[in-house]
Amino acid sequence: MRMAGRKIFISGDEAVAEAVRLVSPHVISAYPITPQTVAVERISDFVEDGSLQAEYIHVESEHSAMSAALGAAAVGARTFTATSSQGLLYMAEVLPYVSGARFPIVMMNANRALAVPWALLSDHRDSLSQLDSGWIQVYCEDAQETLDMIIQAYRVAEDERVMTPMMVNLDGFVLTHTYELVELPDQAALKSFLPDYSTDNKMDLDVPKSVCLAAMNHYMEYMMKQELDMRNVESIIEETDREYGDMFGRSYGGMIEQYMCDGADAVLVTLGSVTGTARVVVDSMRSEGYKVGLVKLRFMRPFPKAEIIEIGSKVKAIGVVDKDISVGYEGIVFTNVNSALSDLDRVPQRLNFIAGLGGRNVSKAHIRDMYMQLLEVAEGKEKEKIQFVNARCEYNG
Amino acid sequence: MDKNMVTNARELTNTEFFYGHKACAGCGGSLAVRLALKVLGQNSFVSLPPNCMSAVGFLFPQISFVTNAIIAPFAANAAVLSGIEAGAKALGLKDHHVVGFAGDGGTADIGIQALSGAIDRGDRIIYICYDNEAYMNTGIQQSGLTPYGARTTTSPAGKNLPGSIKMKKNMFEIVAAHGISYAATASIGYPEDYLKKVSKAAQCESTSYIHVMAPCCTGWGFPGERTIEIAKEAVDCGLWFLAEYENEKFTLNRKPSSFSPVKEYLMKQGRFRHLGDDDISIIERHRDHKWEKMLKNWDS
Amino acid sequence: MDRPKVVKYKEPERAEDYPVGATFKAGHLVQTNSGWRTFRPIIDQDKCIKCLRCFLVCPDGAIDKSGESLEIDYDFCKGCGVCAHECKVGAIRMVKEGADEDGR
Numbered sequence: 001m002r003m004a005g006r007k008i009f010i011s012g013d014e015a016v017a018e019a020v021r022l023v024s025p026h027v028i029s030a031y032p033i034t035p036q037t038v039a040v041e042r043i044s045d046f047v048e049d050g051s052l053q054a055e056y057i058h059v060e061s062e063h064s065a066m067s068a069a070l071g072a073a074a075v076g077a078r079t080f081t082a083t084s085s086q087g088l089l090y091m092a093e094v095l096p097y098v099s100g101a102r103f104p105i106v107m108m109n110a111n112r113a114l115a116v117p118w119a120l121l122s123d124h125r126d127s128l129s130q131l132d133s134g135w136i137q138v139y140c141e142d143a144q145e146t147l148d149m150i151i152q153a154y155r156v157a158e159d160e161r162v163m164t165p166m167m168v169n170l171d172g173f174v175l176t177h178t179y180e181l182v183e184l185p186d187q188a189a190l191k192s193f194l195p196d197y198s199t200d201n202k203m204d205l206d207v208p209k210s211v212c213l214a215a216m217n218h219y220m221e222y223m224m225k226q227e228l229d230m231r232n233v234e235s236i237i238e239e240t241d242r243e244y245g246d247m248f249g250r251s252y253g254g255m256i257e258q259y260m261c262d263g264a265d266a267v268l269v270t271l272g273s274v275t276g277t278a279r280v281v282v283d284s285m286r287s288e289g290y291k292v293g294l295v296k297l298r299f300m301r302p303f304p305k306a307e308i309i310e311i312g313s314k315v316k317a318i319g320v321v322d323k324d325i326s327v328g329y330e331g332i333v334f335t336n337v338n339s340a341l342s343d344l345d346r347v348p349q350r351l352n353f354i355a356g357l358g359g360r361n362v363s364k365a366h367i368r369d370m371y372m373q374l375l376e377v378a379e380g381k382e383k384e385k386i387q388f389v390n391a392r393c394e395y396n397g
Numbered sequence: 398m399d400k401n402m403v404t405n406a407r408e409l410t411n412t413e414f415f416y417g418h419k420a421c422a423g424c425g426g427s428l429a430v431r432l433a434l435k436v437l438g439q440n441s442f443v444s445l446p447p448n449c450m451s452a453v454g455f456l457f458p459q460i461s462f463v464t465n466a467i468i469a470p471f472a473a474n475a476a477v478l479s480g481i482e483a484g485a486k487a488l489g490l491k492d493h494h495v496v497g498f499a500g501d502g503g504t505a506d507i508g509i510q511a512l513s514g515a516i517d518r519g520d521r522i523i524y525i526c527y528d529n530e531a532y533m534n535t536g537i538q539q540s541g542l543t544p545y546g547a548r549t550t551t552s553p554a555g556k557n558l559p560g561s562i563k564m565k566k567n568m569f570e571i572v573a574a575h576g577i578s579y580a581a582t583a584s585i586g587y588p589e590d591y592l593k594k595v596s597k598a599a600q601c602e603s604t605s606y607i608h609v610m611a612p613c614c615t616g617w618g619f620p621g622e623r624t625i626e627i628a629k630e631a632v633d634c635g636l637w638f639l640a641e642y643e644n645e646k647f648t649l650n651r652k653p654s655s656f657s658p659v660k661e662y663l664m665k666q667g668r669f670r671h672l673g674d675d676d677i678s679i680i681e682r683h684r685d686h687k688w689e690k691m692l693k694n695w696d697s
Numbered sequence: 698m699d700r701p702k703v704v705k706y707k708e709p710e711r712a713e714d715y716p717v718g719a720t721f722k723a724g725h726l727v728q729t730n731s732g733w734r735t736f737r738p739i740i741d742q743d744k745c746i747k748c749l750r751c752f753l754v755c756p757d758g759a760i761d762k763s764g765e766s767l768e769i770d771y772d773f774c775k776g777c778g779v780c781a782h783e784c785k786v787g788a789i790r791m792v793k794e795g796a797d798e799d800g801r
Contacts, residue, residue, distance in 0.1 A: 026484060026487035027480065027483045029479075033423075055483040055484075055487045057480065057483050057518070058518060059479070059514060060510060060514030060517070061510060063470070063473055063511075064475075064476035064511050065476075066481075067476035067480065068477065068479050068480035069480060070469075071444065071467070071479065071481040071482075072480040072481065072483050072487075073480075073484070074467050074477070074480070074481060074484070075442065075484040075488065076511055079480075094470050097470055100719050101718045101719055102718035102719075163717050163718065200434055201717050201720055203442055203466070203467060204465065208462075208723035209465055209721065209722055210455050210457075210462055210465075210466045210467070210723070211466070211717050211719065212719055214452065214455045214456055214672075215456075215719060216456070217717070220458055221712050221715050222719055224712035225713065228713060229717070281678070341483075378661045387504055394601020406749035406750070410750075411763045415700050416724070416773065417703075417726040417773055418757070422733060422775035422776060422778075424756050428754065428756040431756065458725060459725070459727050460721050460724060461724070461726070461730055462723055463724035465723060466723065516766070520774065585754075588753050588754060621779065622777060622779050623779060623782060624777075625754050625783050668790075
């Protein structure tokens with residue numbers, strides 16, 4: 001049954017804090033970094049006013065933030081941390097640690113460009129550099145989805161079939177500092193959606209264990225187990241999304257969302273907040289008769305391979321908007337999409353749009369241009385395969 | 398005396414909590430871990446960064462810790478301890494100890510930031526630095542606690558250098574400078590004193606720190622049977638000291654009327670055997686300067 | 698003697714059967730350390746005054762004090778010789794492995 005909730009006007013960072021208050025972790029350990037700061041400030045307010053009963057550890061670095069979360073999770077506590085950019089990379093050592101230990105820590109990451117050069121605005125190089133860390137990664141389009149995904153992240157991560165940490169990504173400033181009307185789920189109903197966390201995978205005074213151990217001769221088998229379990233995660237994400245939709249009225253399509261993809265000749269694949277802009281462009285181009293659609297890639301790990309193959313089999317051209325670049329190759333999302341598409345007998349035409357680096361604007365006009373190029377390559381025209389969008393100067397492509 | 402104090406072998410439980418490990422025969426670090434856990438007991442959560450003790454204790458499926466134990470990221474042993482304590486508190490666990498063991502590098506070099514953070518927060522954890530004066534697990538490289546004149550694989554002794562050219566980082570006073578509620582130095586050469594200090598740390602309501610000298614026969618170059626003798630001699634010759642910091646005061650627990658010869662202590666160890674009298678004089682002068690300050694400023 | 702014993706470990710046949718997480722039960726010994734020894738310590742019970750010095754300083758905890766007399770767990774004694782070196786009354790001798798108690 002659909003439970004209507006209270007609506008409040010908040011930013012993406014505040015939506016994270018509200019979600020954390022709703023799921024009520026035992027331990028929060030975090031170190032401030034722009035643009036994640038407002039989230040940890042609000043969480044601190046909630047701990048101070050007693051509306052969130054949690055231990056807040058004022059750690060002295062991101063490396064310690066994740067390590068303290070690891071320690072808390074290691075005794076079976078529900079934990080939360082939050083970071084961004086340089087902070088994420090500073091804790092990078094501990095990410096595979098946590099996923100290998102199979103501790104379901106949930107982390108908010110405010111996507112921000114990596115130094116150098118320094119830039120405080122959003123792109124995805126931070127989180128995409130950690131694709132191989134063994135974490136589940138979801139990317140949100142707006143503050144409402146962020147709040148919903150923090151809640152769902154605990155349900156997915158703590159599922160005994162999953163037991164894997166999850167990173168909830170939202171674009172710095174564009175989402176973290178932008179205000180919108182957000183509906184909060186009813187707390188009582190939430191209790192039945194997200195039960196209290198309990199696990200055997202912990203240090204336990206009654207059943208003592210060694211955790212994060214060394215297994216030189218069994219390393220490969222532990223990793224096989226981790227990979228096999230990760231393969232089950234997709235169905236649990238979808239099941240969680242459906243149930244959340246039934247209870248709270250919002251569901252997001254699971255691994256990906258297809259927008260106007262039926263009958264489309266060309267689709268764009270997007271991650272995060274740029275999806276919102278692309279929707280508007282698709283609406284207007286469809287009204288003009290262009291056969292264009294949009295694929296909102298929600299999860300990067302596990303990767304929605306089957307969904308990408310299915311889309312690839314029905315369109316003529318796919319463009320990937322990468323707010324990142326793997327210097328020396330191409331966009332990271334593009335590489336992943338290409339790898340999935342390679343299973344097709346007939347691979348559609350593909351273009352890679354490197355856009356929004358360091359928070360460079362990606363406007364409706366830019367997206368419209370991407371679609372126009374895709375429609376042209378769909379008709380057999382040649383275009384530069386990897387392009388920088390909205391650069392201030394020319395380059396030798 | 399408090400009933401919870403353990404000060405000698407008779408009061409020490411027969412039960413072992415760190416057993417069947419693969420440390421070198423005669424390993425001083427393993428004795429430091431073993432004795433501390435015998436004081437703290439089964440309800441301990443133990444955290445160790447990657448070091449000899451974790452390497453020899455967690456070799457799946459050979460698990461030597463009988464208590465709960467975890468390997469922490471190298472730089473973050475204290476942060477993991479803080480997390481364990483916060484988690485245990487939030488879950489309502491009672492009557493447990495959260496104890497960490499890190500070596501000299503894991504404490505004074507890569508782990509010092511996390512340790513400083515934990516002490517600053519006053520988290521209720523016991524942090525034990527077992528000091529064997531070099532990175533032994535990786536093959537005897539110089540650390541911030543390697544003493545002057547010690548030959549390591551990254552501070553070789555040769556025509557131009559006498560081995561390490563720096564004195565030990567002053568971890569005990571660095572820790573005390575935080576205003577920690579309890580800190581102590583100890584040595585496995587004086588095991589009863591060490592037991593007493595672990596007992597005191599166990600009763601501490603906030604962060605406590607023990608810096609225990611634990612010779613490494615392999616890295617220092619002496620026969621394993623002499624581990625306790627060498628540890629004791631380090632104290633007796635004045636190159637190490639037994640002290641406490643509590644209630645904002647330093648106390649020397651042992652004030653030798655005279656020092657045993659430094660040269661004898663040094664010459665028993667392969668890592669110092671190349672040293673000439675000039676270098677030994679430098680070491681003695683540094684020792685005398687240190688003791689002069691301690692005797693002047695600390696209670697004894 | 699009250700010391701942990703070696704147990705049999707059966708390796709999982711399938712990856713699915715591995716633990717969730719790099720986690721395993723505490724105090725799980727599958728191997729002894731007795732093969733490390735070149736010399737083994739022997740306590741002369743007549744000379745022993747039960748001061749417990751050896752029990753205290755054994756890095757491996759291989760000396761048990763629960764019985765009438767001190768007992769060495771030869772499964773886990775590595776033969777380091779700390780006990781013999783530290784014994785104040787000379788009640789512990791190190792004897793070459795393979796030789797009898799008199800070292801022959």
